[in-house]
Amino acid sequence: MNAVRSEGITPMNRQQQPAKExxxxxxxEKVEKVYDPTGAAVQAVDRCSLDIGAGEICMxxxxxxxxxxxxLNAIAGFHSITDGAIYLDGDMLCGPGKPxxxxxxxxxxxxxxxxxxxxxxxxxxxxFGPIMQGTMSKAEANEKARDxxxxxxxxxxxxxxxxxxxxxxxxxxxxxxxxMNDPKVLLLDEPFRALDSLTKSVMHEALLDIYYKNKxxxxxxxxxxEEAIFLGHRVVIMTTRPCKPKKMLEVDxxxxxxxxxxxxxxxxxxxxxxxxxxxxxAVKAFEAGEKEM
Amino acid sequence: xxxVDETLAFDPSREQRIKLLKGAMPFEPLSDELLxxxxxxxxxxxxxxxxxxxxxxxxxxxxxxxxNGQVEHALGPGAEATVLVKVVGRGDVIGWAxxxxxxxxxxxxxxxxxxxxxxxxxxxxxxxxxxxDPEVAQDVLSRWAKMIIEDFTxxxxxxxxxxxxxxxxxxxxxxxxxLSGAALFWYRFSKWLTSPRPYLMLIGFAxxxxxWFVLSxxxxxxxxxxxxxxxxxxxxxxxxxxxxxxxxxxxxxxDHIWWSIRRILIAFAIATGLGVxxxxxxxxxxxxxEYVFPIFETLRxxxxxxxxxxxxxxxxxxxxxxxxxxxxxxFYATALNTMLGxxxxxxxxxxxxxxxxxxxxxxxxxxxxxxxxxxxxxxxxISVGVAWFSLVAAEMVSGQYGLGYxxxxxxxxxxxxxxxxxxxxxxxxxxxxxxxxxxxxxxxxQWRVRELALGGQ
Numbered sequence: 082m083n084a085v086r087s088e089g090i091t092p093m094n095r096q097q098q099p100a101k102e103x104x105x106x107x108x109x110e111k112v113e114k115v116y117d118p119t120g121a122a123v124q125a126v127d128r129c130s131l132d133i134g135a136g137e138i139c140m141x142x143x144x145x146x147x148x149x150x151x152x153l154n155a156i157a158g159f160h161s162i163t164d165g166a167i168y169l170d171g172d173m174l175c176g177p178g179k180p181x182x183x184x185x186x187x188x189x190x191x192x193x194x195x196x197x198x199x200x201x202x203x204x205x206x207x208x209f210g211p212i213m214q215g216t217m218s219k220a221e222a223n224e225k226a227r228d229x230x231x232x233x234x235x236x237x238x239x240x241x242x243x244x245x246x247x248x249x250x251x252x253x254x255x256x257x258x259x260x261m262n263d264p265k266v267l268l269l270d271e272p273f274r275a276l277d278s279l280t281k282s283v284m285h286e287a288l289l290d291i292y293y294k295n296k297x298x299x300x301x302x303x304x305x306x307e308e309a310i311f312l313g314h315r316v317v318i319m320t321t322r323p324c325k326p327k328k329m330l331e332v333d334x335x336x337x338x339x340x341x342x343x344x345x346x347x348x349x350x351x352x353x354x355x356x357x358x359x360x361x362x363a364v365k366a367f368e369a370g371e372k373e374m
Numbered sequence: 375x376x377x378v379d380e381t382l383a384f385d386p387s388r389e390q391r392i393k394l395l396k397g398a399m400p401f402e403p404l405s406d407e408l409l410x411x412x413x414x415x416x417x418x419x420x421x422x423x424x425x426x427x428x429x430x431x432x433x434x435x436x437x438x439x440x441x442n443g444q445v446e447h448a449l450g451p452g453a454e455a456t457v458l459v460k461v462v463g464r465g466d467v468i469g470w471a472x473x474x475x476x477x478x479x480x481x482x483x484x485x486x487x488x489x490x491x492x493x494x495x496x497x498x499x500x501x502x503x504x505x506x507d508p509e510v511a512q513d514v515l516s517r518w519a520k521m522i523i524e525d526f527t528x529x530x531x532x533x534x535x536x537x538x539x540x541x542x543x544x545x546x547x548x549x550x551x552x553l554s555g556a557a558l559f560w561y562r563f564s565k566w567l568t569s570p571r572p573y574l575m576l577i578g579f580a581x582x583x584x585x586w587f588v589l590s591x592x593x594x595x596x597x598x599x600x601x602x603x604x605x606x607x608x609x610x611x612x613x614x615x616x617x618x619x620x621x622x623x624x625x626x627x628x629d630h631i632w633w634s635i636r637r638i639l640i641a642f643a644i645a646t647g648l649g650v651x652x653x654x655x656x657x658x659x660x661x662x663x664e665y666v667f668p669i670f671e672t673l674r675x676x677x678x679x680x681x682x683x684x685x686x687x688x689x690x691x692x693x694x695x696x697x698x699x700x701x702x703x704x705f706y707a708t709a710l711n712t713m714l715g716x717x718x719x720x721x722x723x724x725x726x727x728x729x730x731x732x733x734x735x736x737x738x739x740x741x742x743x744x745x746x747x748x749x750x751x752x753x754x755x756i757s758v759g760v761a762w763f764s765l766v767a768a769e770m771v772s773g774q775y776g777l778g779y780x781x782x783x784x785x786x787x788x789x790x791x792x793x794x795x796x797x798x799x800x801x802x803x804x805x806x807x808x809x810x811x812x813x814x815x816x817x818x819x820q821w822r823v824r825e826l827a828l829g830g831q
Contacts, residue, residue, distance in 0.1 A: 159725055184728035196726035200744040200821045209740070210730035244825030262730060 104170055105187075105265030105298035107133040107156065112165035114151050125151045127323030128165065135170075135265075138292065138299040140313035142306060142359060144366035148324030149302045153268050156300065157190045158182035169265065186210055189259035190268045194275065195251050197243040203254045204230070204239035210262040226261060233257050233291060249280040253287055260295055269301045273308070285311060286339065293337055306359055310334075310351050311342060318358050321366035328358045386441065388413055391493060397465040398439050400517040403510055411503045416493040427468075427484040427492070434471035434480050436494050440464055443490030449482045461487065472497030473518060558823065559813070602791040607798075610791040618789035620780065631799060633775035634765060637693070638807065641700035641761050649708030649757070650750060656709065657716020658742055670709070678703045678764040682771050696768040696776075703764040704757035711753025715746030748822060751815035755808050762804045777803075 114126040125148035133139045143149050154160040156167055156174065158181060166176025174182035189210075190196075197206050207230060208222035217225065230236060233253055243251050252272055259267055273281045285308065292299065303309050309316045316330040332351060334342055342348050386394070391413035395401045401409065416439070421427060427438065427445065440463060447468055448459040462468060471481050504511035566572065583604050589595040591603035610616055614623045621627060655662045656670070678699050685695035723745060727737045769778025777796050784792035816823050 157725075157729060184725070186729065186731040189729045190726065192722040192726065194720075194722065196720070196722035198723060198726075198741065198744070199825065200747070200819070201740075202821075209727075209732075213727070213733070213736050213740070214731035242821040242824055244821060245828060258730070 104135055106135040106170055107131075107266060107298065107300065108168040108171075109133075109152070109156075110166045110168070110176075112152065112155060112167060113163050114148070114155065114160070115163045124323040126155075126162075127325050129325040130165075131317065131326055133298060133300065135298055136296045137315065138301065138313045140309035140316045141300065141302045141319060142304070142309045142316055142355075143319030143324065144321050144359075144363045145304070147319050147321045147362070147366060149319055150270055152324060153190070153270055153300065153302055156182070156266070157188055157268055158184035159190075186214060186262035187264055188266045188268055189262055189264045190270065191252070191255050191259055191272045193271045195243075195248070195255055195272075197251055197255050197258070199243050202240050202242055203235070203246070206243065206254060207258045207261055209258065214262070222261075226257075229257050229261060230254070232294065233287070247280075249276055249284055252276070252284060256288065256291060260291065260297070264297055266298045266300060269299065271302055271304065274304070281308070282340065288312065289336070289338060306352065306355060307343070310348060310355070311338065316355060318355060318362065321362045321369060327362065328355070330355055385418065391416060391418075394439060394441055394465065394493065398467050400467060400514055402517070403513045405507075405510070408503060408507060408510065411506075412495060412500065415499045415503065416495045419492055419494055421486040421490045421492060423486055423489050425486050427486060428480045430480055430483050432480040434469065434497070436496050437467060437469035437472045437500070439493040439495065440466050440468065441491040441493055444487040445490060446485045446487050447482055448484070470518060473500070473515075558820070559816070562827075600790075602794050607791045607794045611795050611798075618784070618792045620784075620789075620792050620795060627795075627799075630775055630777055630780050630796075631803065634769070634777045634800075635803065637697050637700060637765055637769075637776065638758070638761055641697050641765065642704060642758055644697075644701045645704035645708055645757060645761065646754065649705045649753070650712050652705075653709040653712025653750070653753070654716060654738075654742060654746065656713040657746065658738060670706075674706045674710070678760075679767055682768070685768075686772060692773060696765065696773055699768040700761045700765040704761040707757040707760055708750070708753045711756065712746055712750050715749025715753070716742055718749060719745035747815075747819055751811065751819070754811050754815070758807050758811055759804065762800065762807070766800065 109129060109131040111128045111130055112126055113124070113128055116123045116125055129152065131139075141149050141152070151160060155162045158174070161180035162175055163180070167174045167182065168176075169187065173179070174188075197203070198209070201209065204223060204226055207226035208219070211217035211222045211225070212219055227236075227239060230239060233256075235250065235254060235257065238246055238250060238254070243254065246254070255272075256267070273284050276284060289312065299312075301309075301312065306316075310330075310332055313332050314336075316332060317326050318328040318330070319325065320327040330351065334345070334347055334351075388410065392406065392409045395404075395409050395412055395416075401412070404412070418441070421443075428434075442464060444461050444463050445466075445468060446459060447462050468482075468484055469480070471479065504514060586601075587604045589598040590601045591605055610618060611621055612623075613621045616624060619626070620630075652666070656667060657663075681699055681702060682695070685698045689695045689698055719742065723741050724737050727741045732740060765776070766778035766781070769776040770782040773779045777800050780796040781793050781800075784790070784796065
């Protein structure tokens with residue numbers, strides 16, 4: 082069930098794929114990242130290989146500071162890599178001769194602490210991408226932004242500034258801002274970490290709802306195993322630094338899912354199957370005393 | 375919480391309720407059928423004399439139609455009206471906050487003056503009933519809005535009634551709780567006036583001038599004896615025929631003020647025009663910073679007064695050195711704060727912009743500049759302060775006009791009250807200049823004003 086698998090998505094998950102051709106397959110090939118801040122090289126990522134199918138929700142779980150974010154930053158193009166390569170739909174993002182990818186609207190990041198521009202209204206934030214890229218006029222972008230916000234239940238907040246709305250709503254606006262660009266991949270870096278558990282559960286369903294409508298590939302970093310199993314097609318448990326996949330788990334609970342899944346027998350079995358592996362790495366990380374990076 | 379003491383139901387017939395509702399102004403256009411439905415969702419209750427029906431800030435779910443008795447309606451802070459406290463009676467409707475958009479808190483305190491009988495109607499249920507006939511609902515809701523605005527000059531955003539049913543889906547412009555620019559300013563200003571703060575300020579001033587007066591003119595305390603007292607200064611200041619030649623009635627007084635202001639305007643404009651871009655680039659471009667910052671940090675600690683000789687040698691005019699010195703000091707403050715502003719921007723903002731496809735210049739324009747703005751305005755306030763400081767120093771050294779010149783010249787000519795007139799004038803003009811910058815900042819950074827307002831500041 083939880084065999085390491087090299088390509089695509091399982092047949093079971095494939096049947097829930099949208100009719101349109103899904104884009105956004107990510108291939109991570111022997112990626113290495115070495116930091117050298119103090120003269121002593123720190124290996125953050127070690128020959129990490131991972132294939133993520135188009136339209137898959139891939140949950141990355143690992144202890145604090147294990148290098149998950151380094152991996153995400155490499156895909157997004159915020160950091161360079163020291164070895165290996167990353168491909169998106171067969172095109173090389175970074176690799177030999179090109180250590181750092183260009184950030185772009187095909188891979189949009191939703192940040193841990195939120196990065197809505199506080200000086201722009203929610204509507205201006207959502208409409209930002211296409212206007213900057215020059216793919217839409219301001220009027221067109223505003224119209225699409227309004228529509229998209231309406232489908233995400235955000236009508237009425239268009240003219241508020243992010244500072245005026247609750248953190249859960251802010252996170253939703255940020256996800257909608259990412260979707261405005263029709264990205265192939267959403268890169269989520271513990272987006273719900275700062276939310277209380279009730280808001281979090283609302284956000285999980287909202288995210289799934291958005292996902293069912295938009296079928297993008299989701300690369301989702303989290304600490305929270307319950308969150309990982311509830312949302313993901315697959316859960317990848319990373320080793321503590323240097324980071325590489327330790328265990329992969331196919332979540333064979335069919336989508337669409339709702340909160341009843343949490344109390345199901347299968348969910349508990351999957352939790353049991355993974356909790357030990359995660360705990361083991363957490364203890365290692367704790368003993369190593371690694372600082373979060 | 376609303377503490378309706380005795381909720382003993384009184385029991386008017388359905389017809390009586392309908393009749394009562396019909397008499398209430400906002401419900402006038404409704405058909406008997408709809409009125410009947412409203413009558414059905416209404417519950418009746420009796421309130422004892424002296425009981426508080428609801429308090430300011432309580433959650434607002436229901437509204438009330440008064441069937442009998444008298445209720446005192448006292449508006450809470452934040453909502454203004456020509457009559458803050460009024461008495462309402464039979465047929466009047468209270469508790470309309472239950473219908474307000476984005477505002478489900480009571481704005482007033484209502485107290486039963488005598489034993490009263492009320493119809494209680496849930497705001498949400500009322501909206502449901504109204505949604506059966508959108509056109510009539512529209513009429514009813516606009517009557518509400520009109521009544522609210524006429525009776526209470528509440529800010530317009532407060533008076534926005536929930537979207538009428540049947541509207542909103544057609545993509546019409548959304549009404550939102552949006553106060554902008556001048557309206558927001560007036561709202562905040564009127565709140566300030568109704569708070570105790572202005573009175574505390576007056577007490578502070580009174581204490582200051584009072585002790586000055588007592589020390590210098592009443593008990594002639596120690597060295598205060600030589601100081602011109604406030605009475606002496608005031609008499610001179612408002613004297614149509616001033617003993618020492620300068621008062622609000624002499625045109626020279628305004629000439630001096632104008633000369634100083636003019637110099638400040640020029641110096642401040644140059645310092646801002648140079649300081650903001652230099653600061654932005656210092657913060658944004660590592661390379662530019664490597665070149666410029668060491669020089670900047672070496673020149674900055676040199677006191678402005680040390681520049682006086684060079685300034686006079688460089689600019690052979692009277693105005694030149696004075697403006698140069700004022701510019702120099704405020705340039706440093708503006709540039710440094712702007713640079714810190716750019717550094718204060720969270721890393722994730724430019725990254726997010728890059729993800730969304732913004733080019734380097736677009737990031738500069740849409741992220742770096744607005745992100746640094748709060749610090750820029752802090753810098754500008756400091757900068758206008760140091761501009762005044764160096765201006766007066768420069769005017770004391772060279773110059774034939776200006777407030778600094780007035781102070782120095784009065785000293786050499788033993789016109790002591792005039793010194794104080796010059797000083798107080800400087801204080802007032804300086805205060806106004808930084809207040810103007812603060813207001814401009816608030817105007818340009820609405821997002822920040824609103825964020826802070828939510829934080830209770």
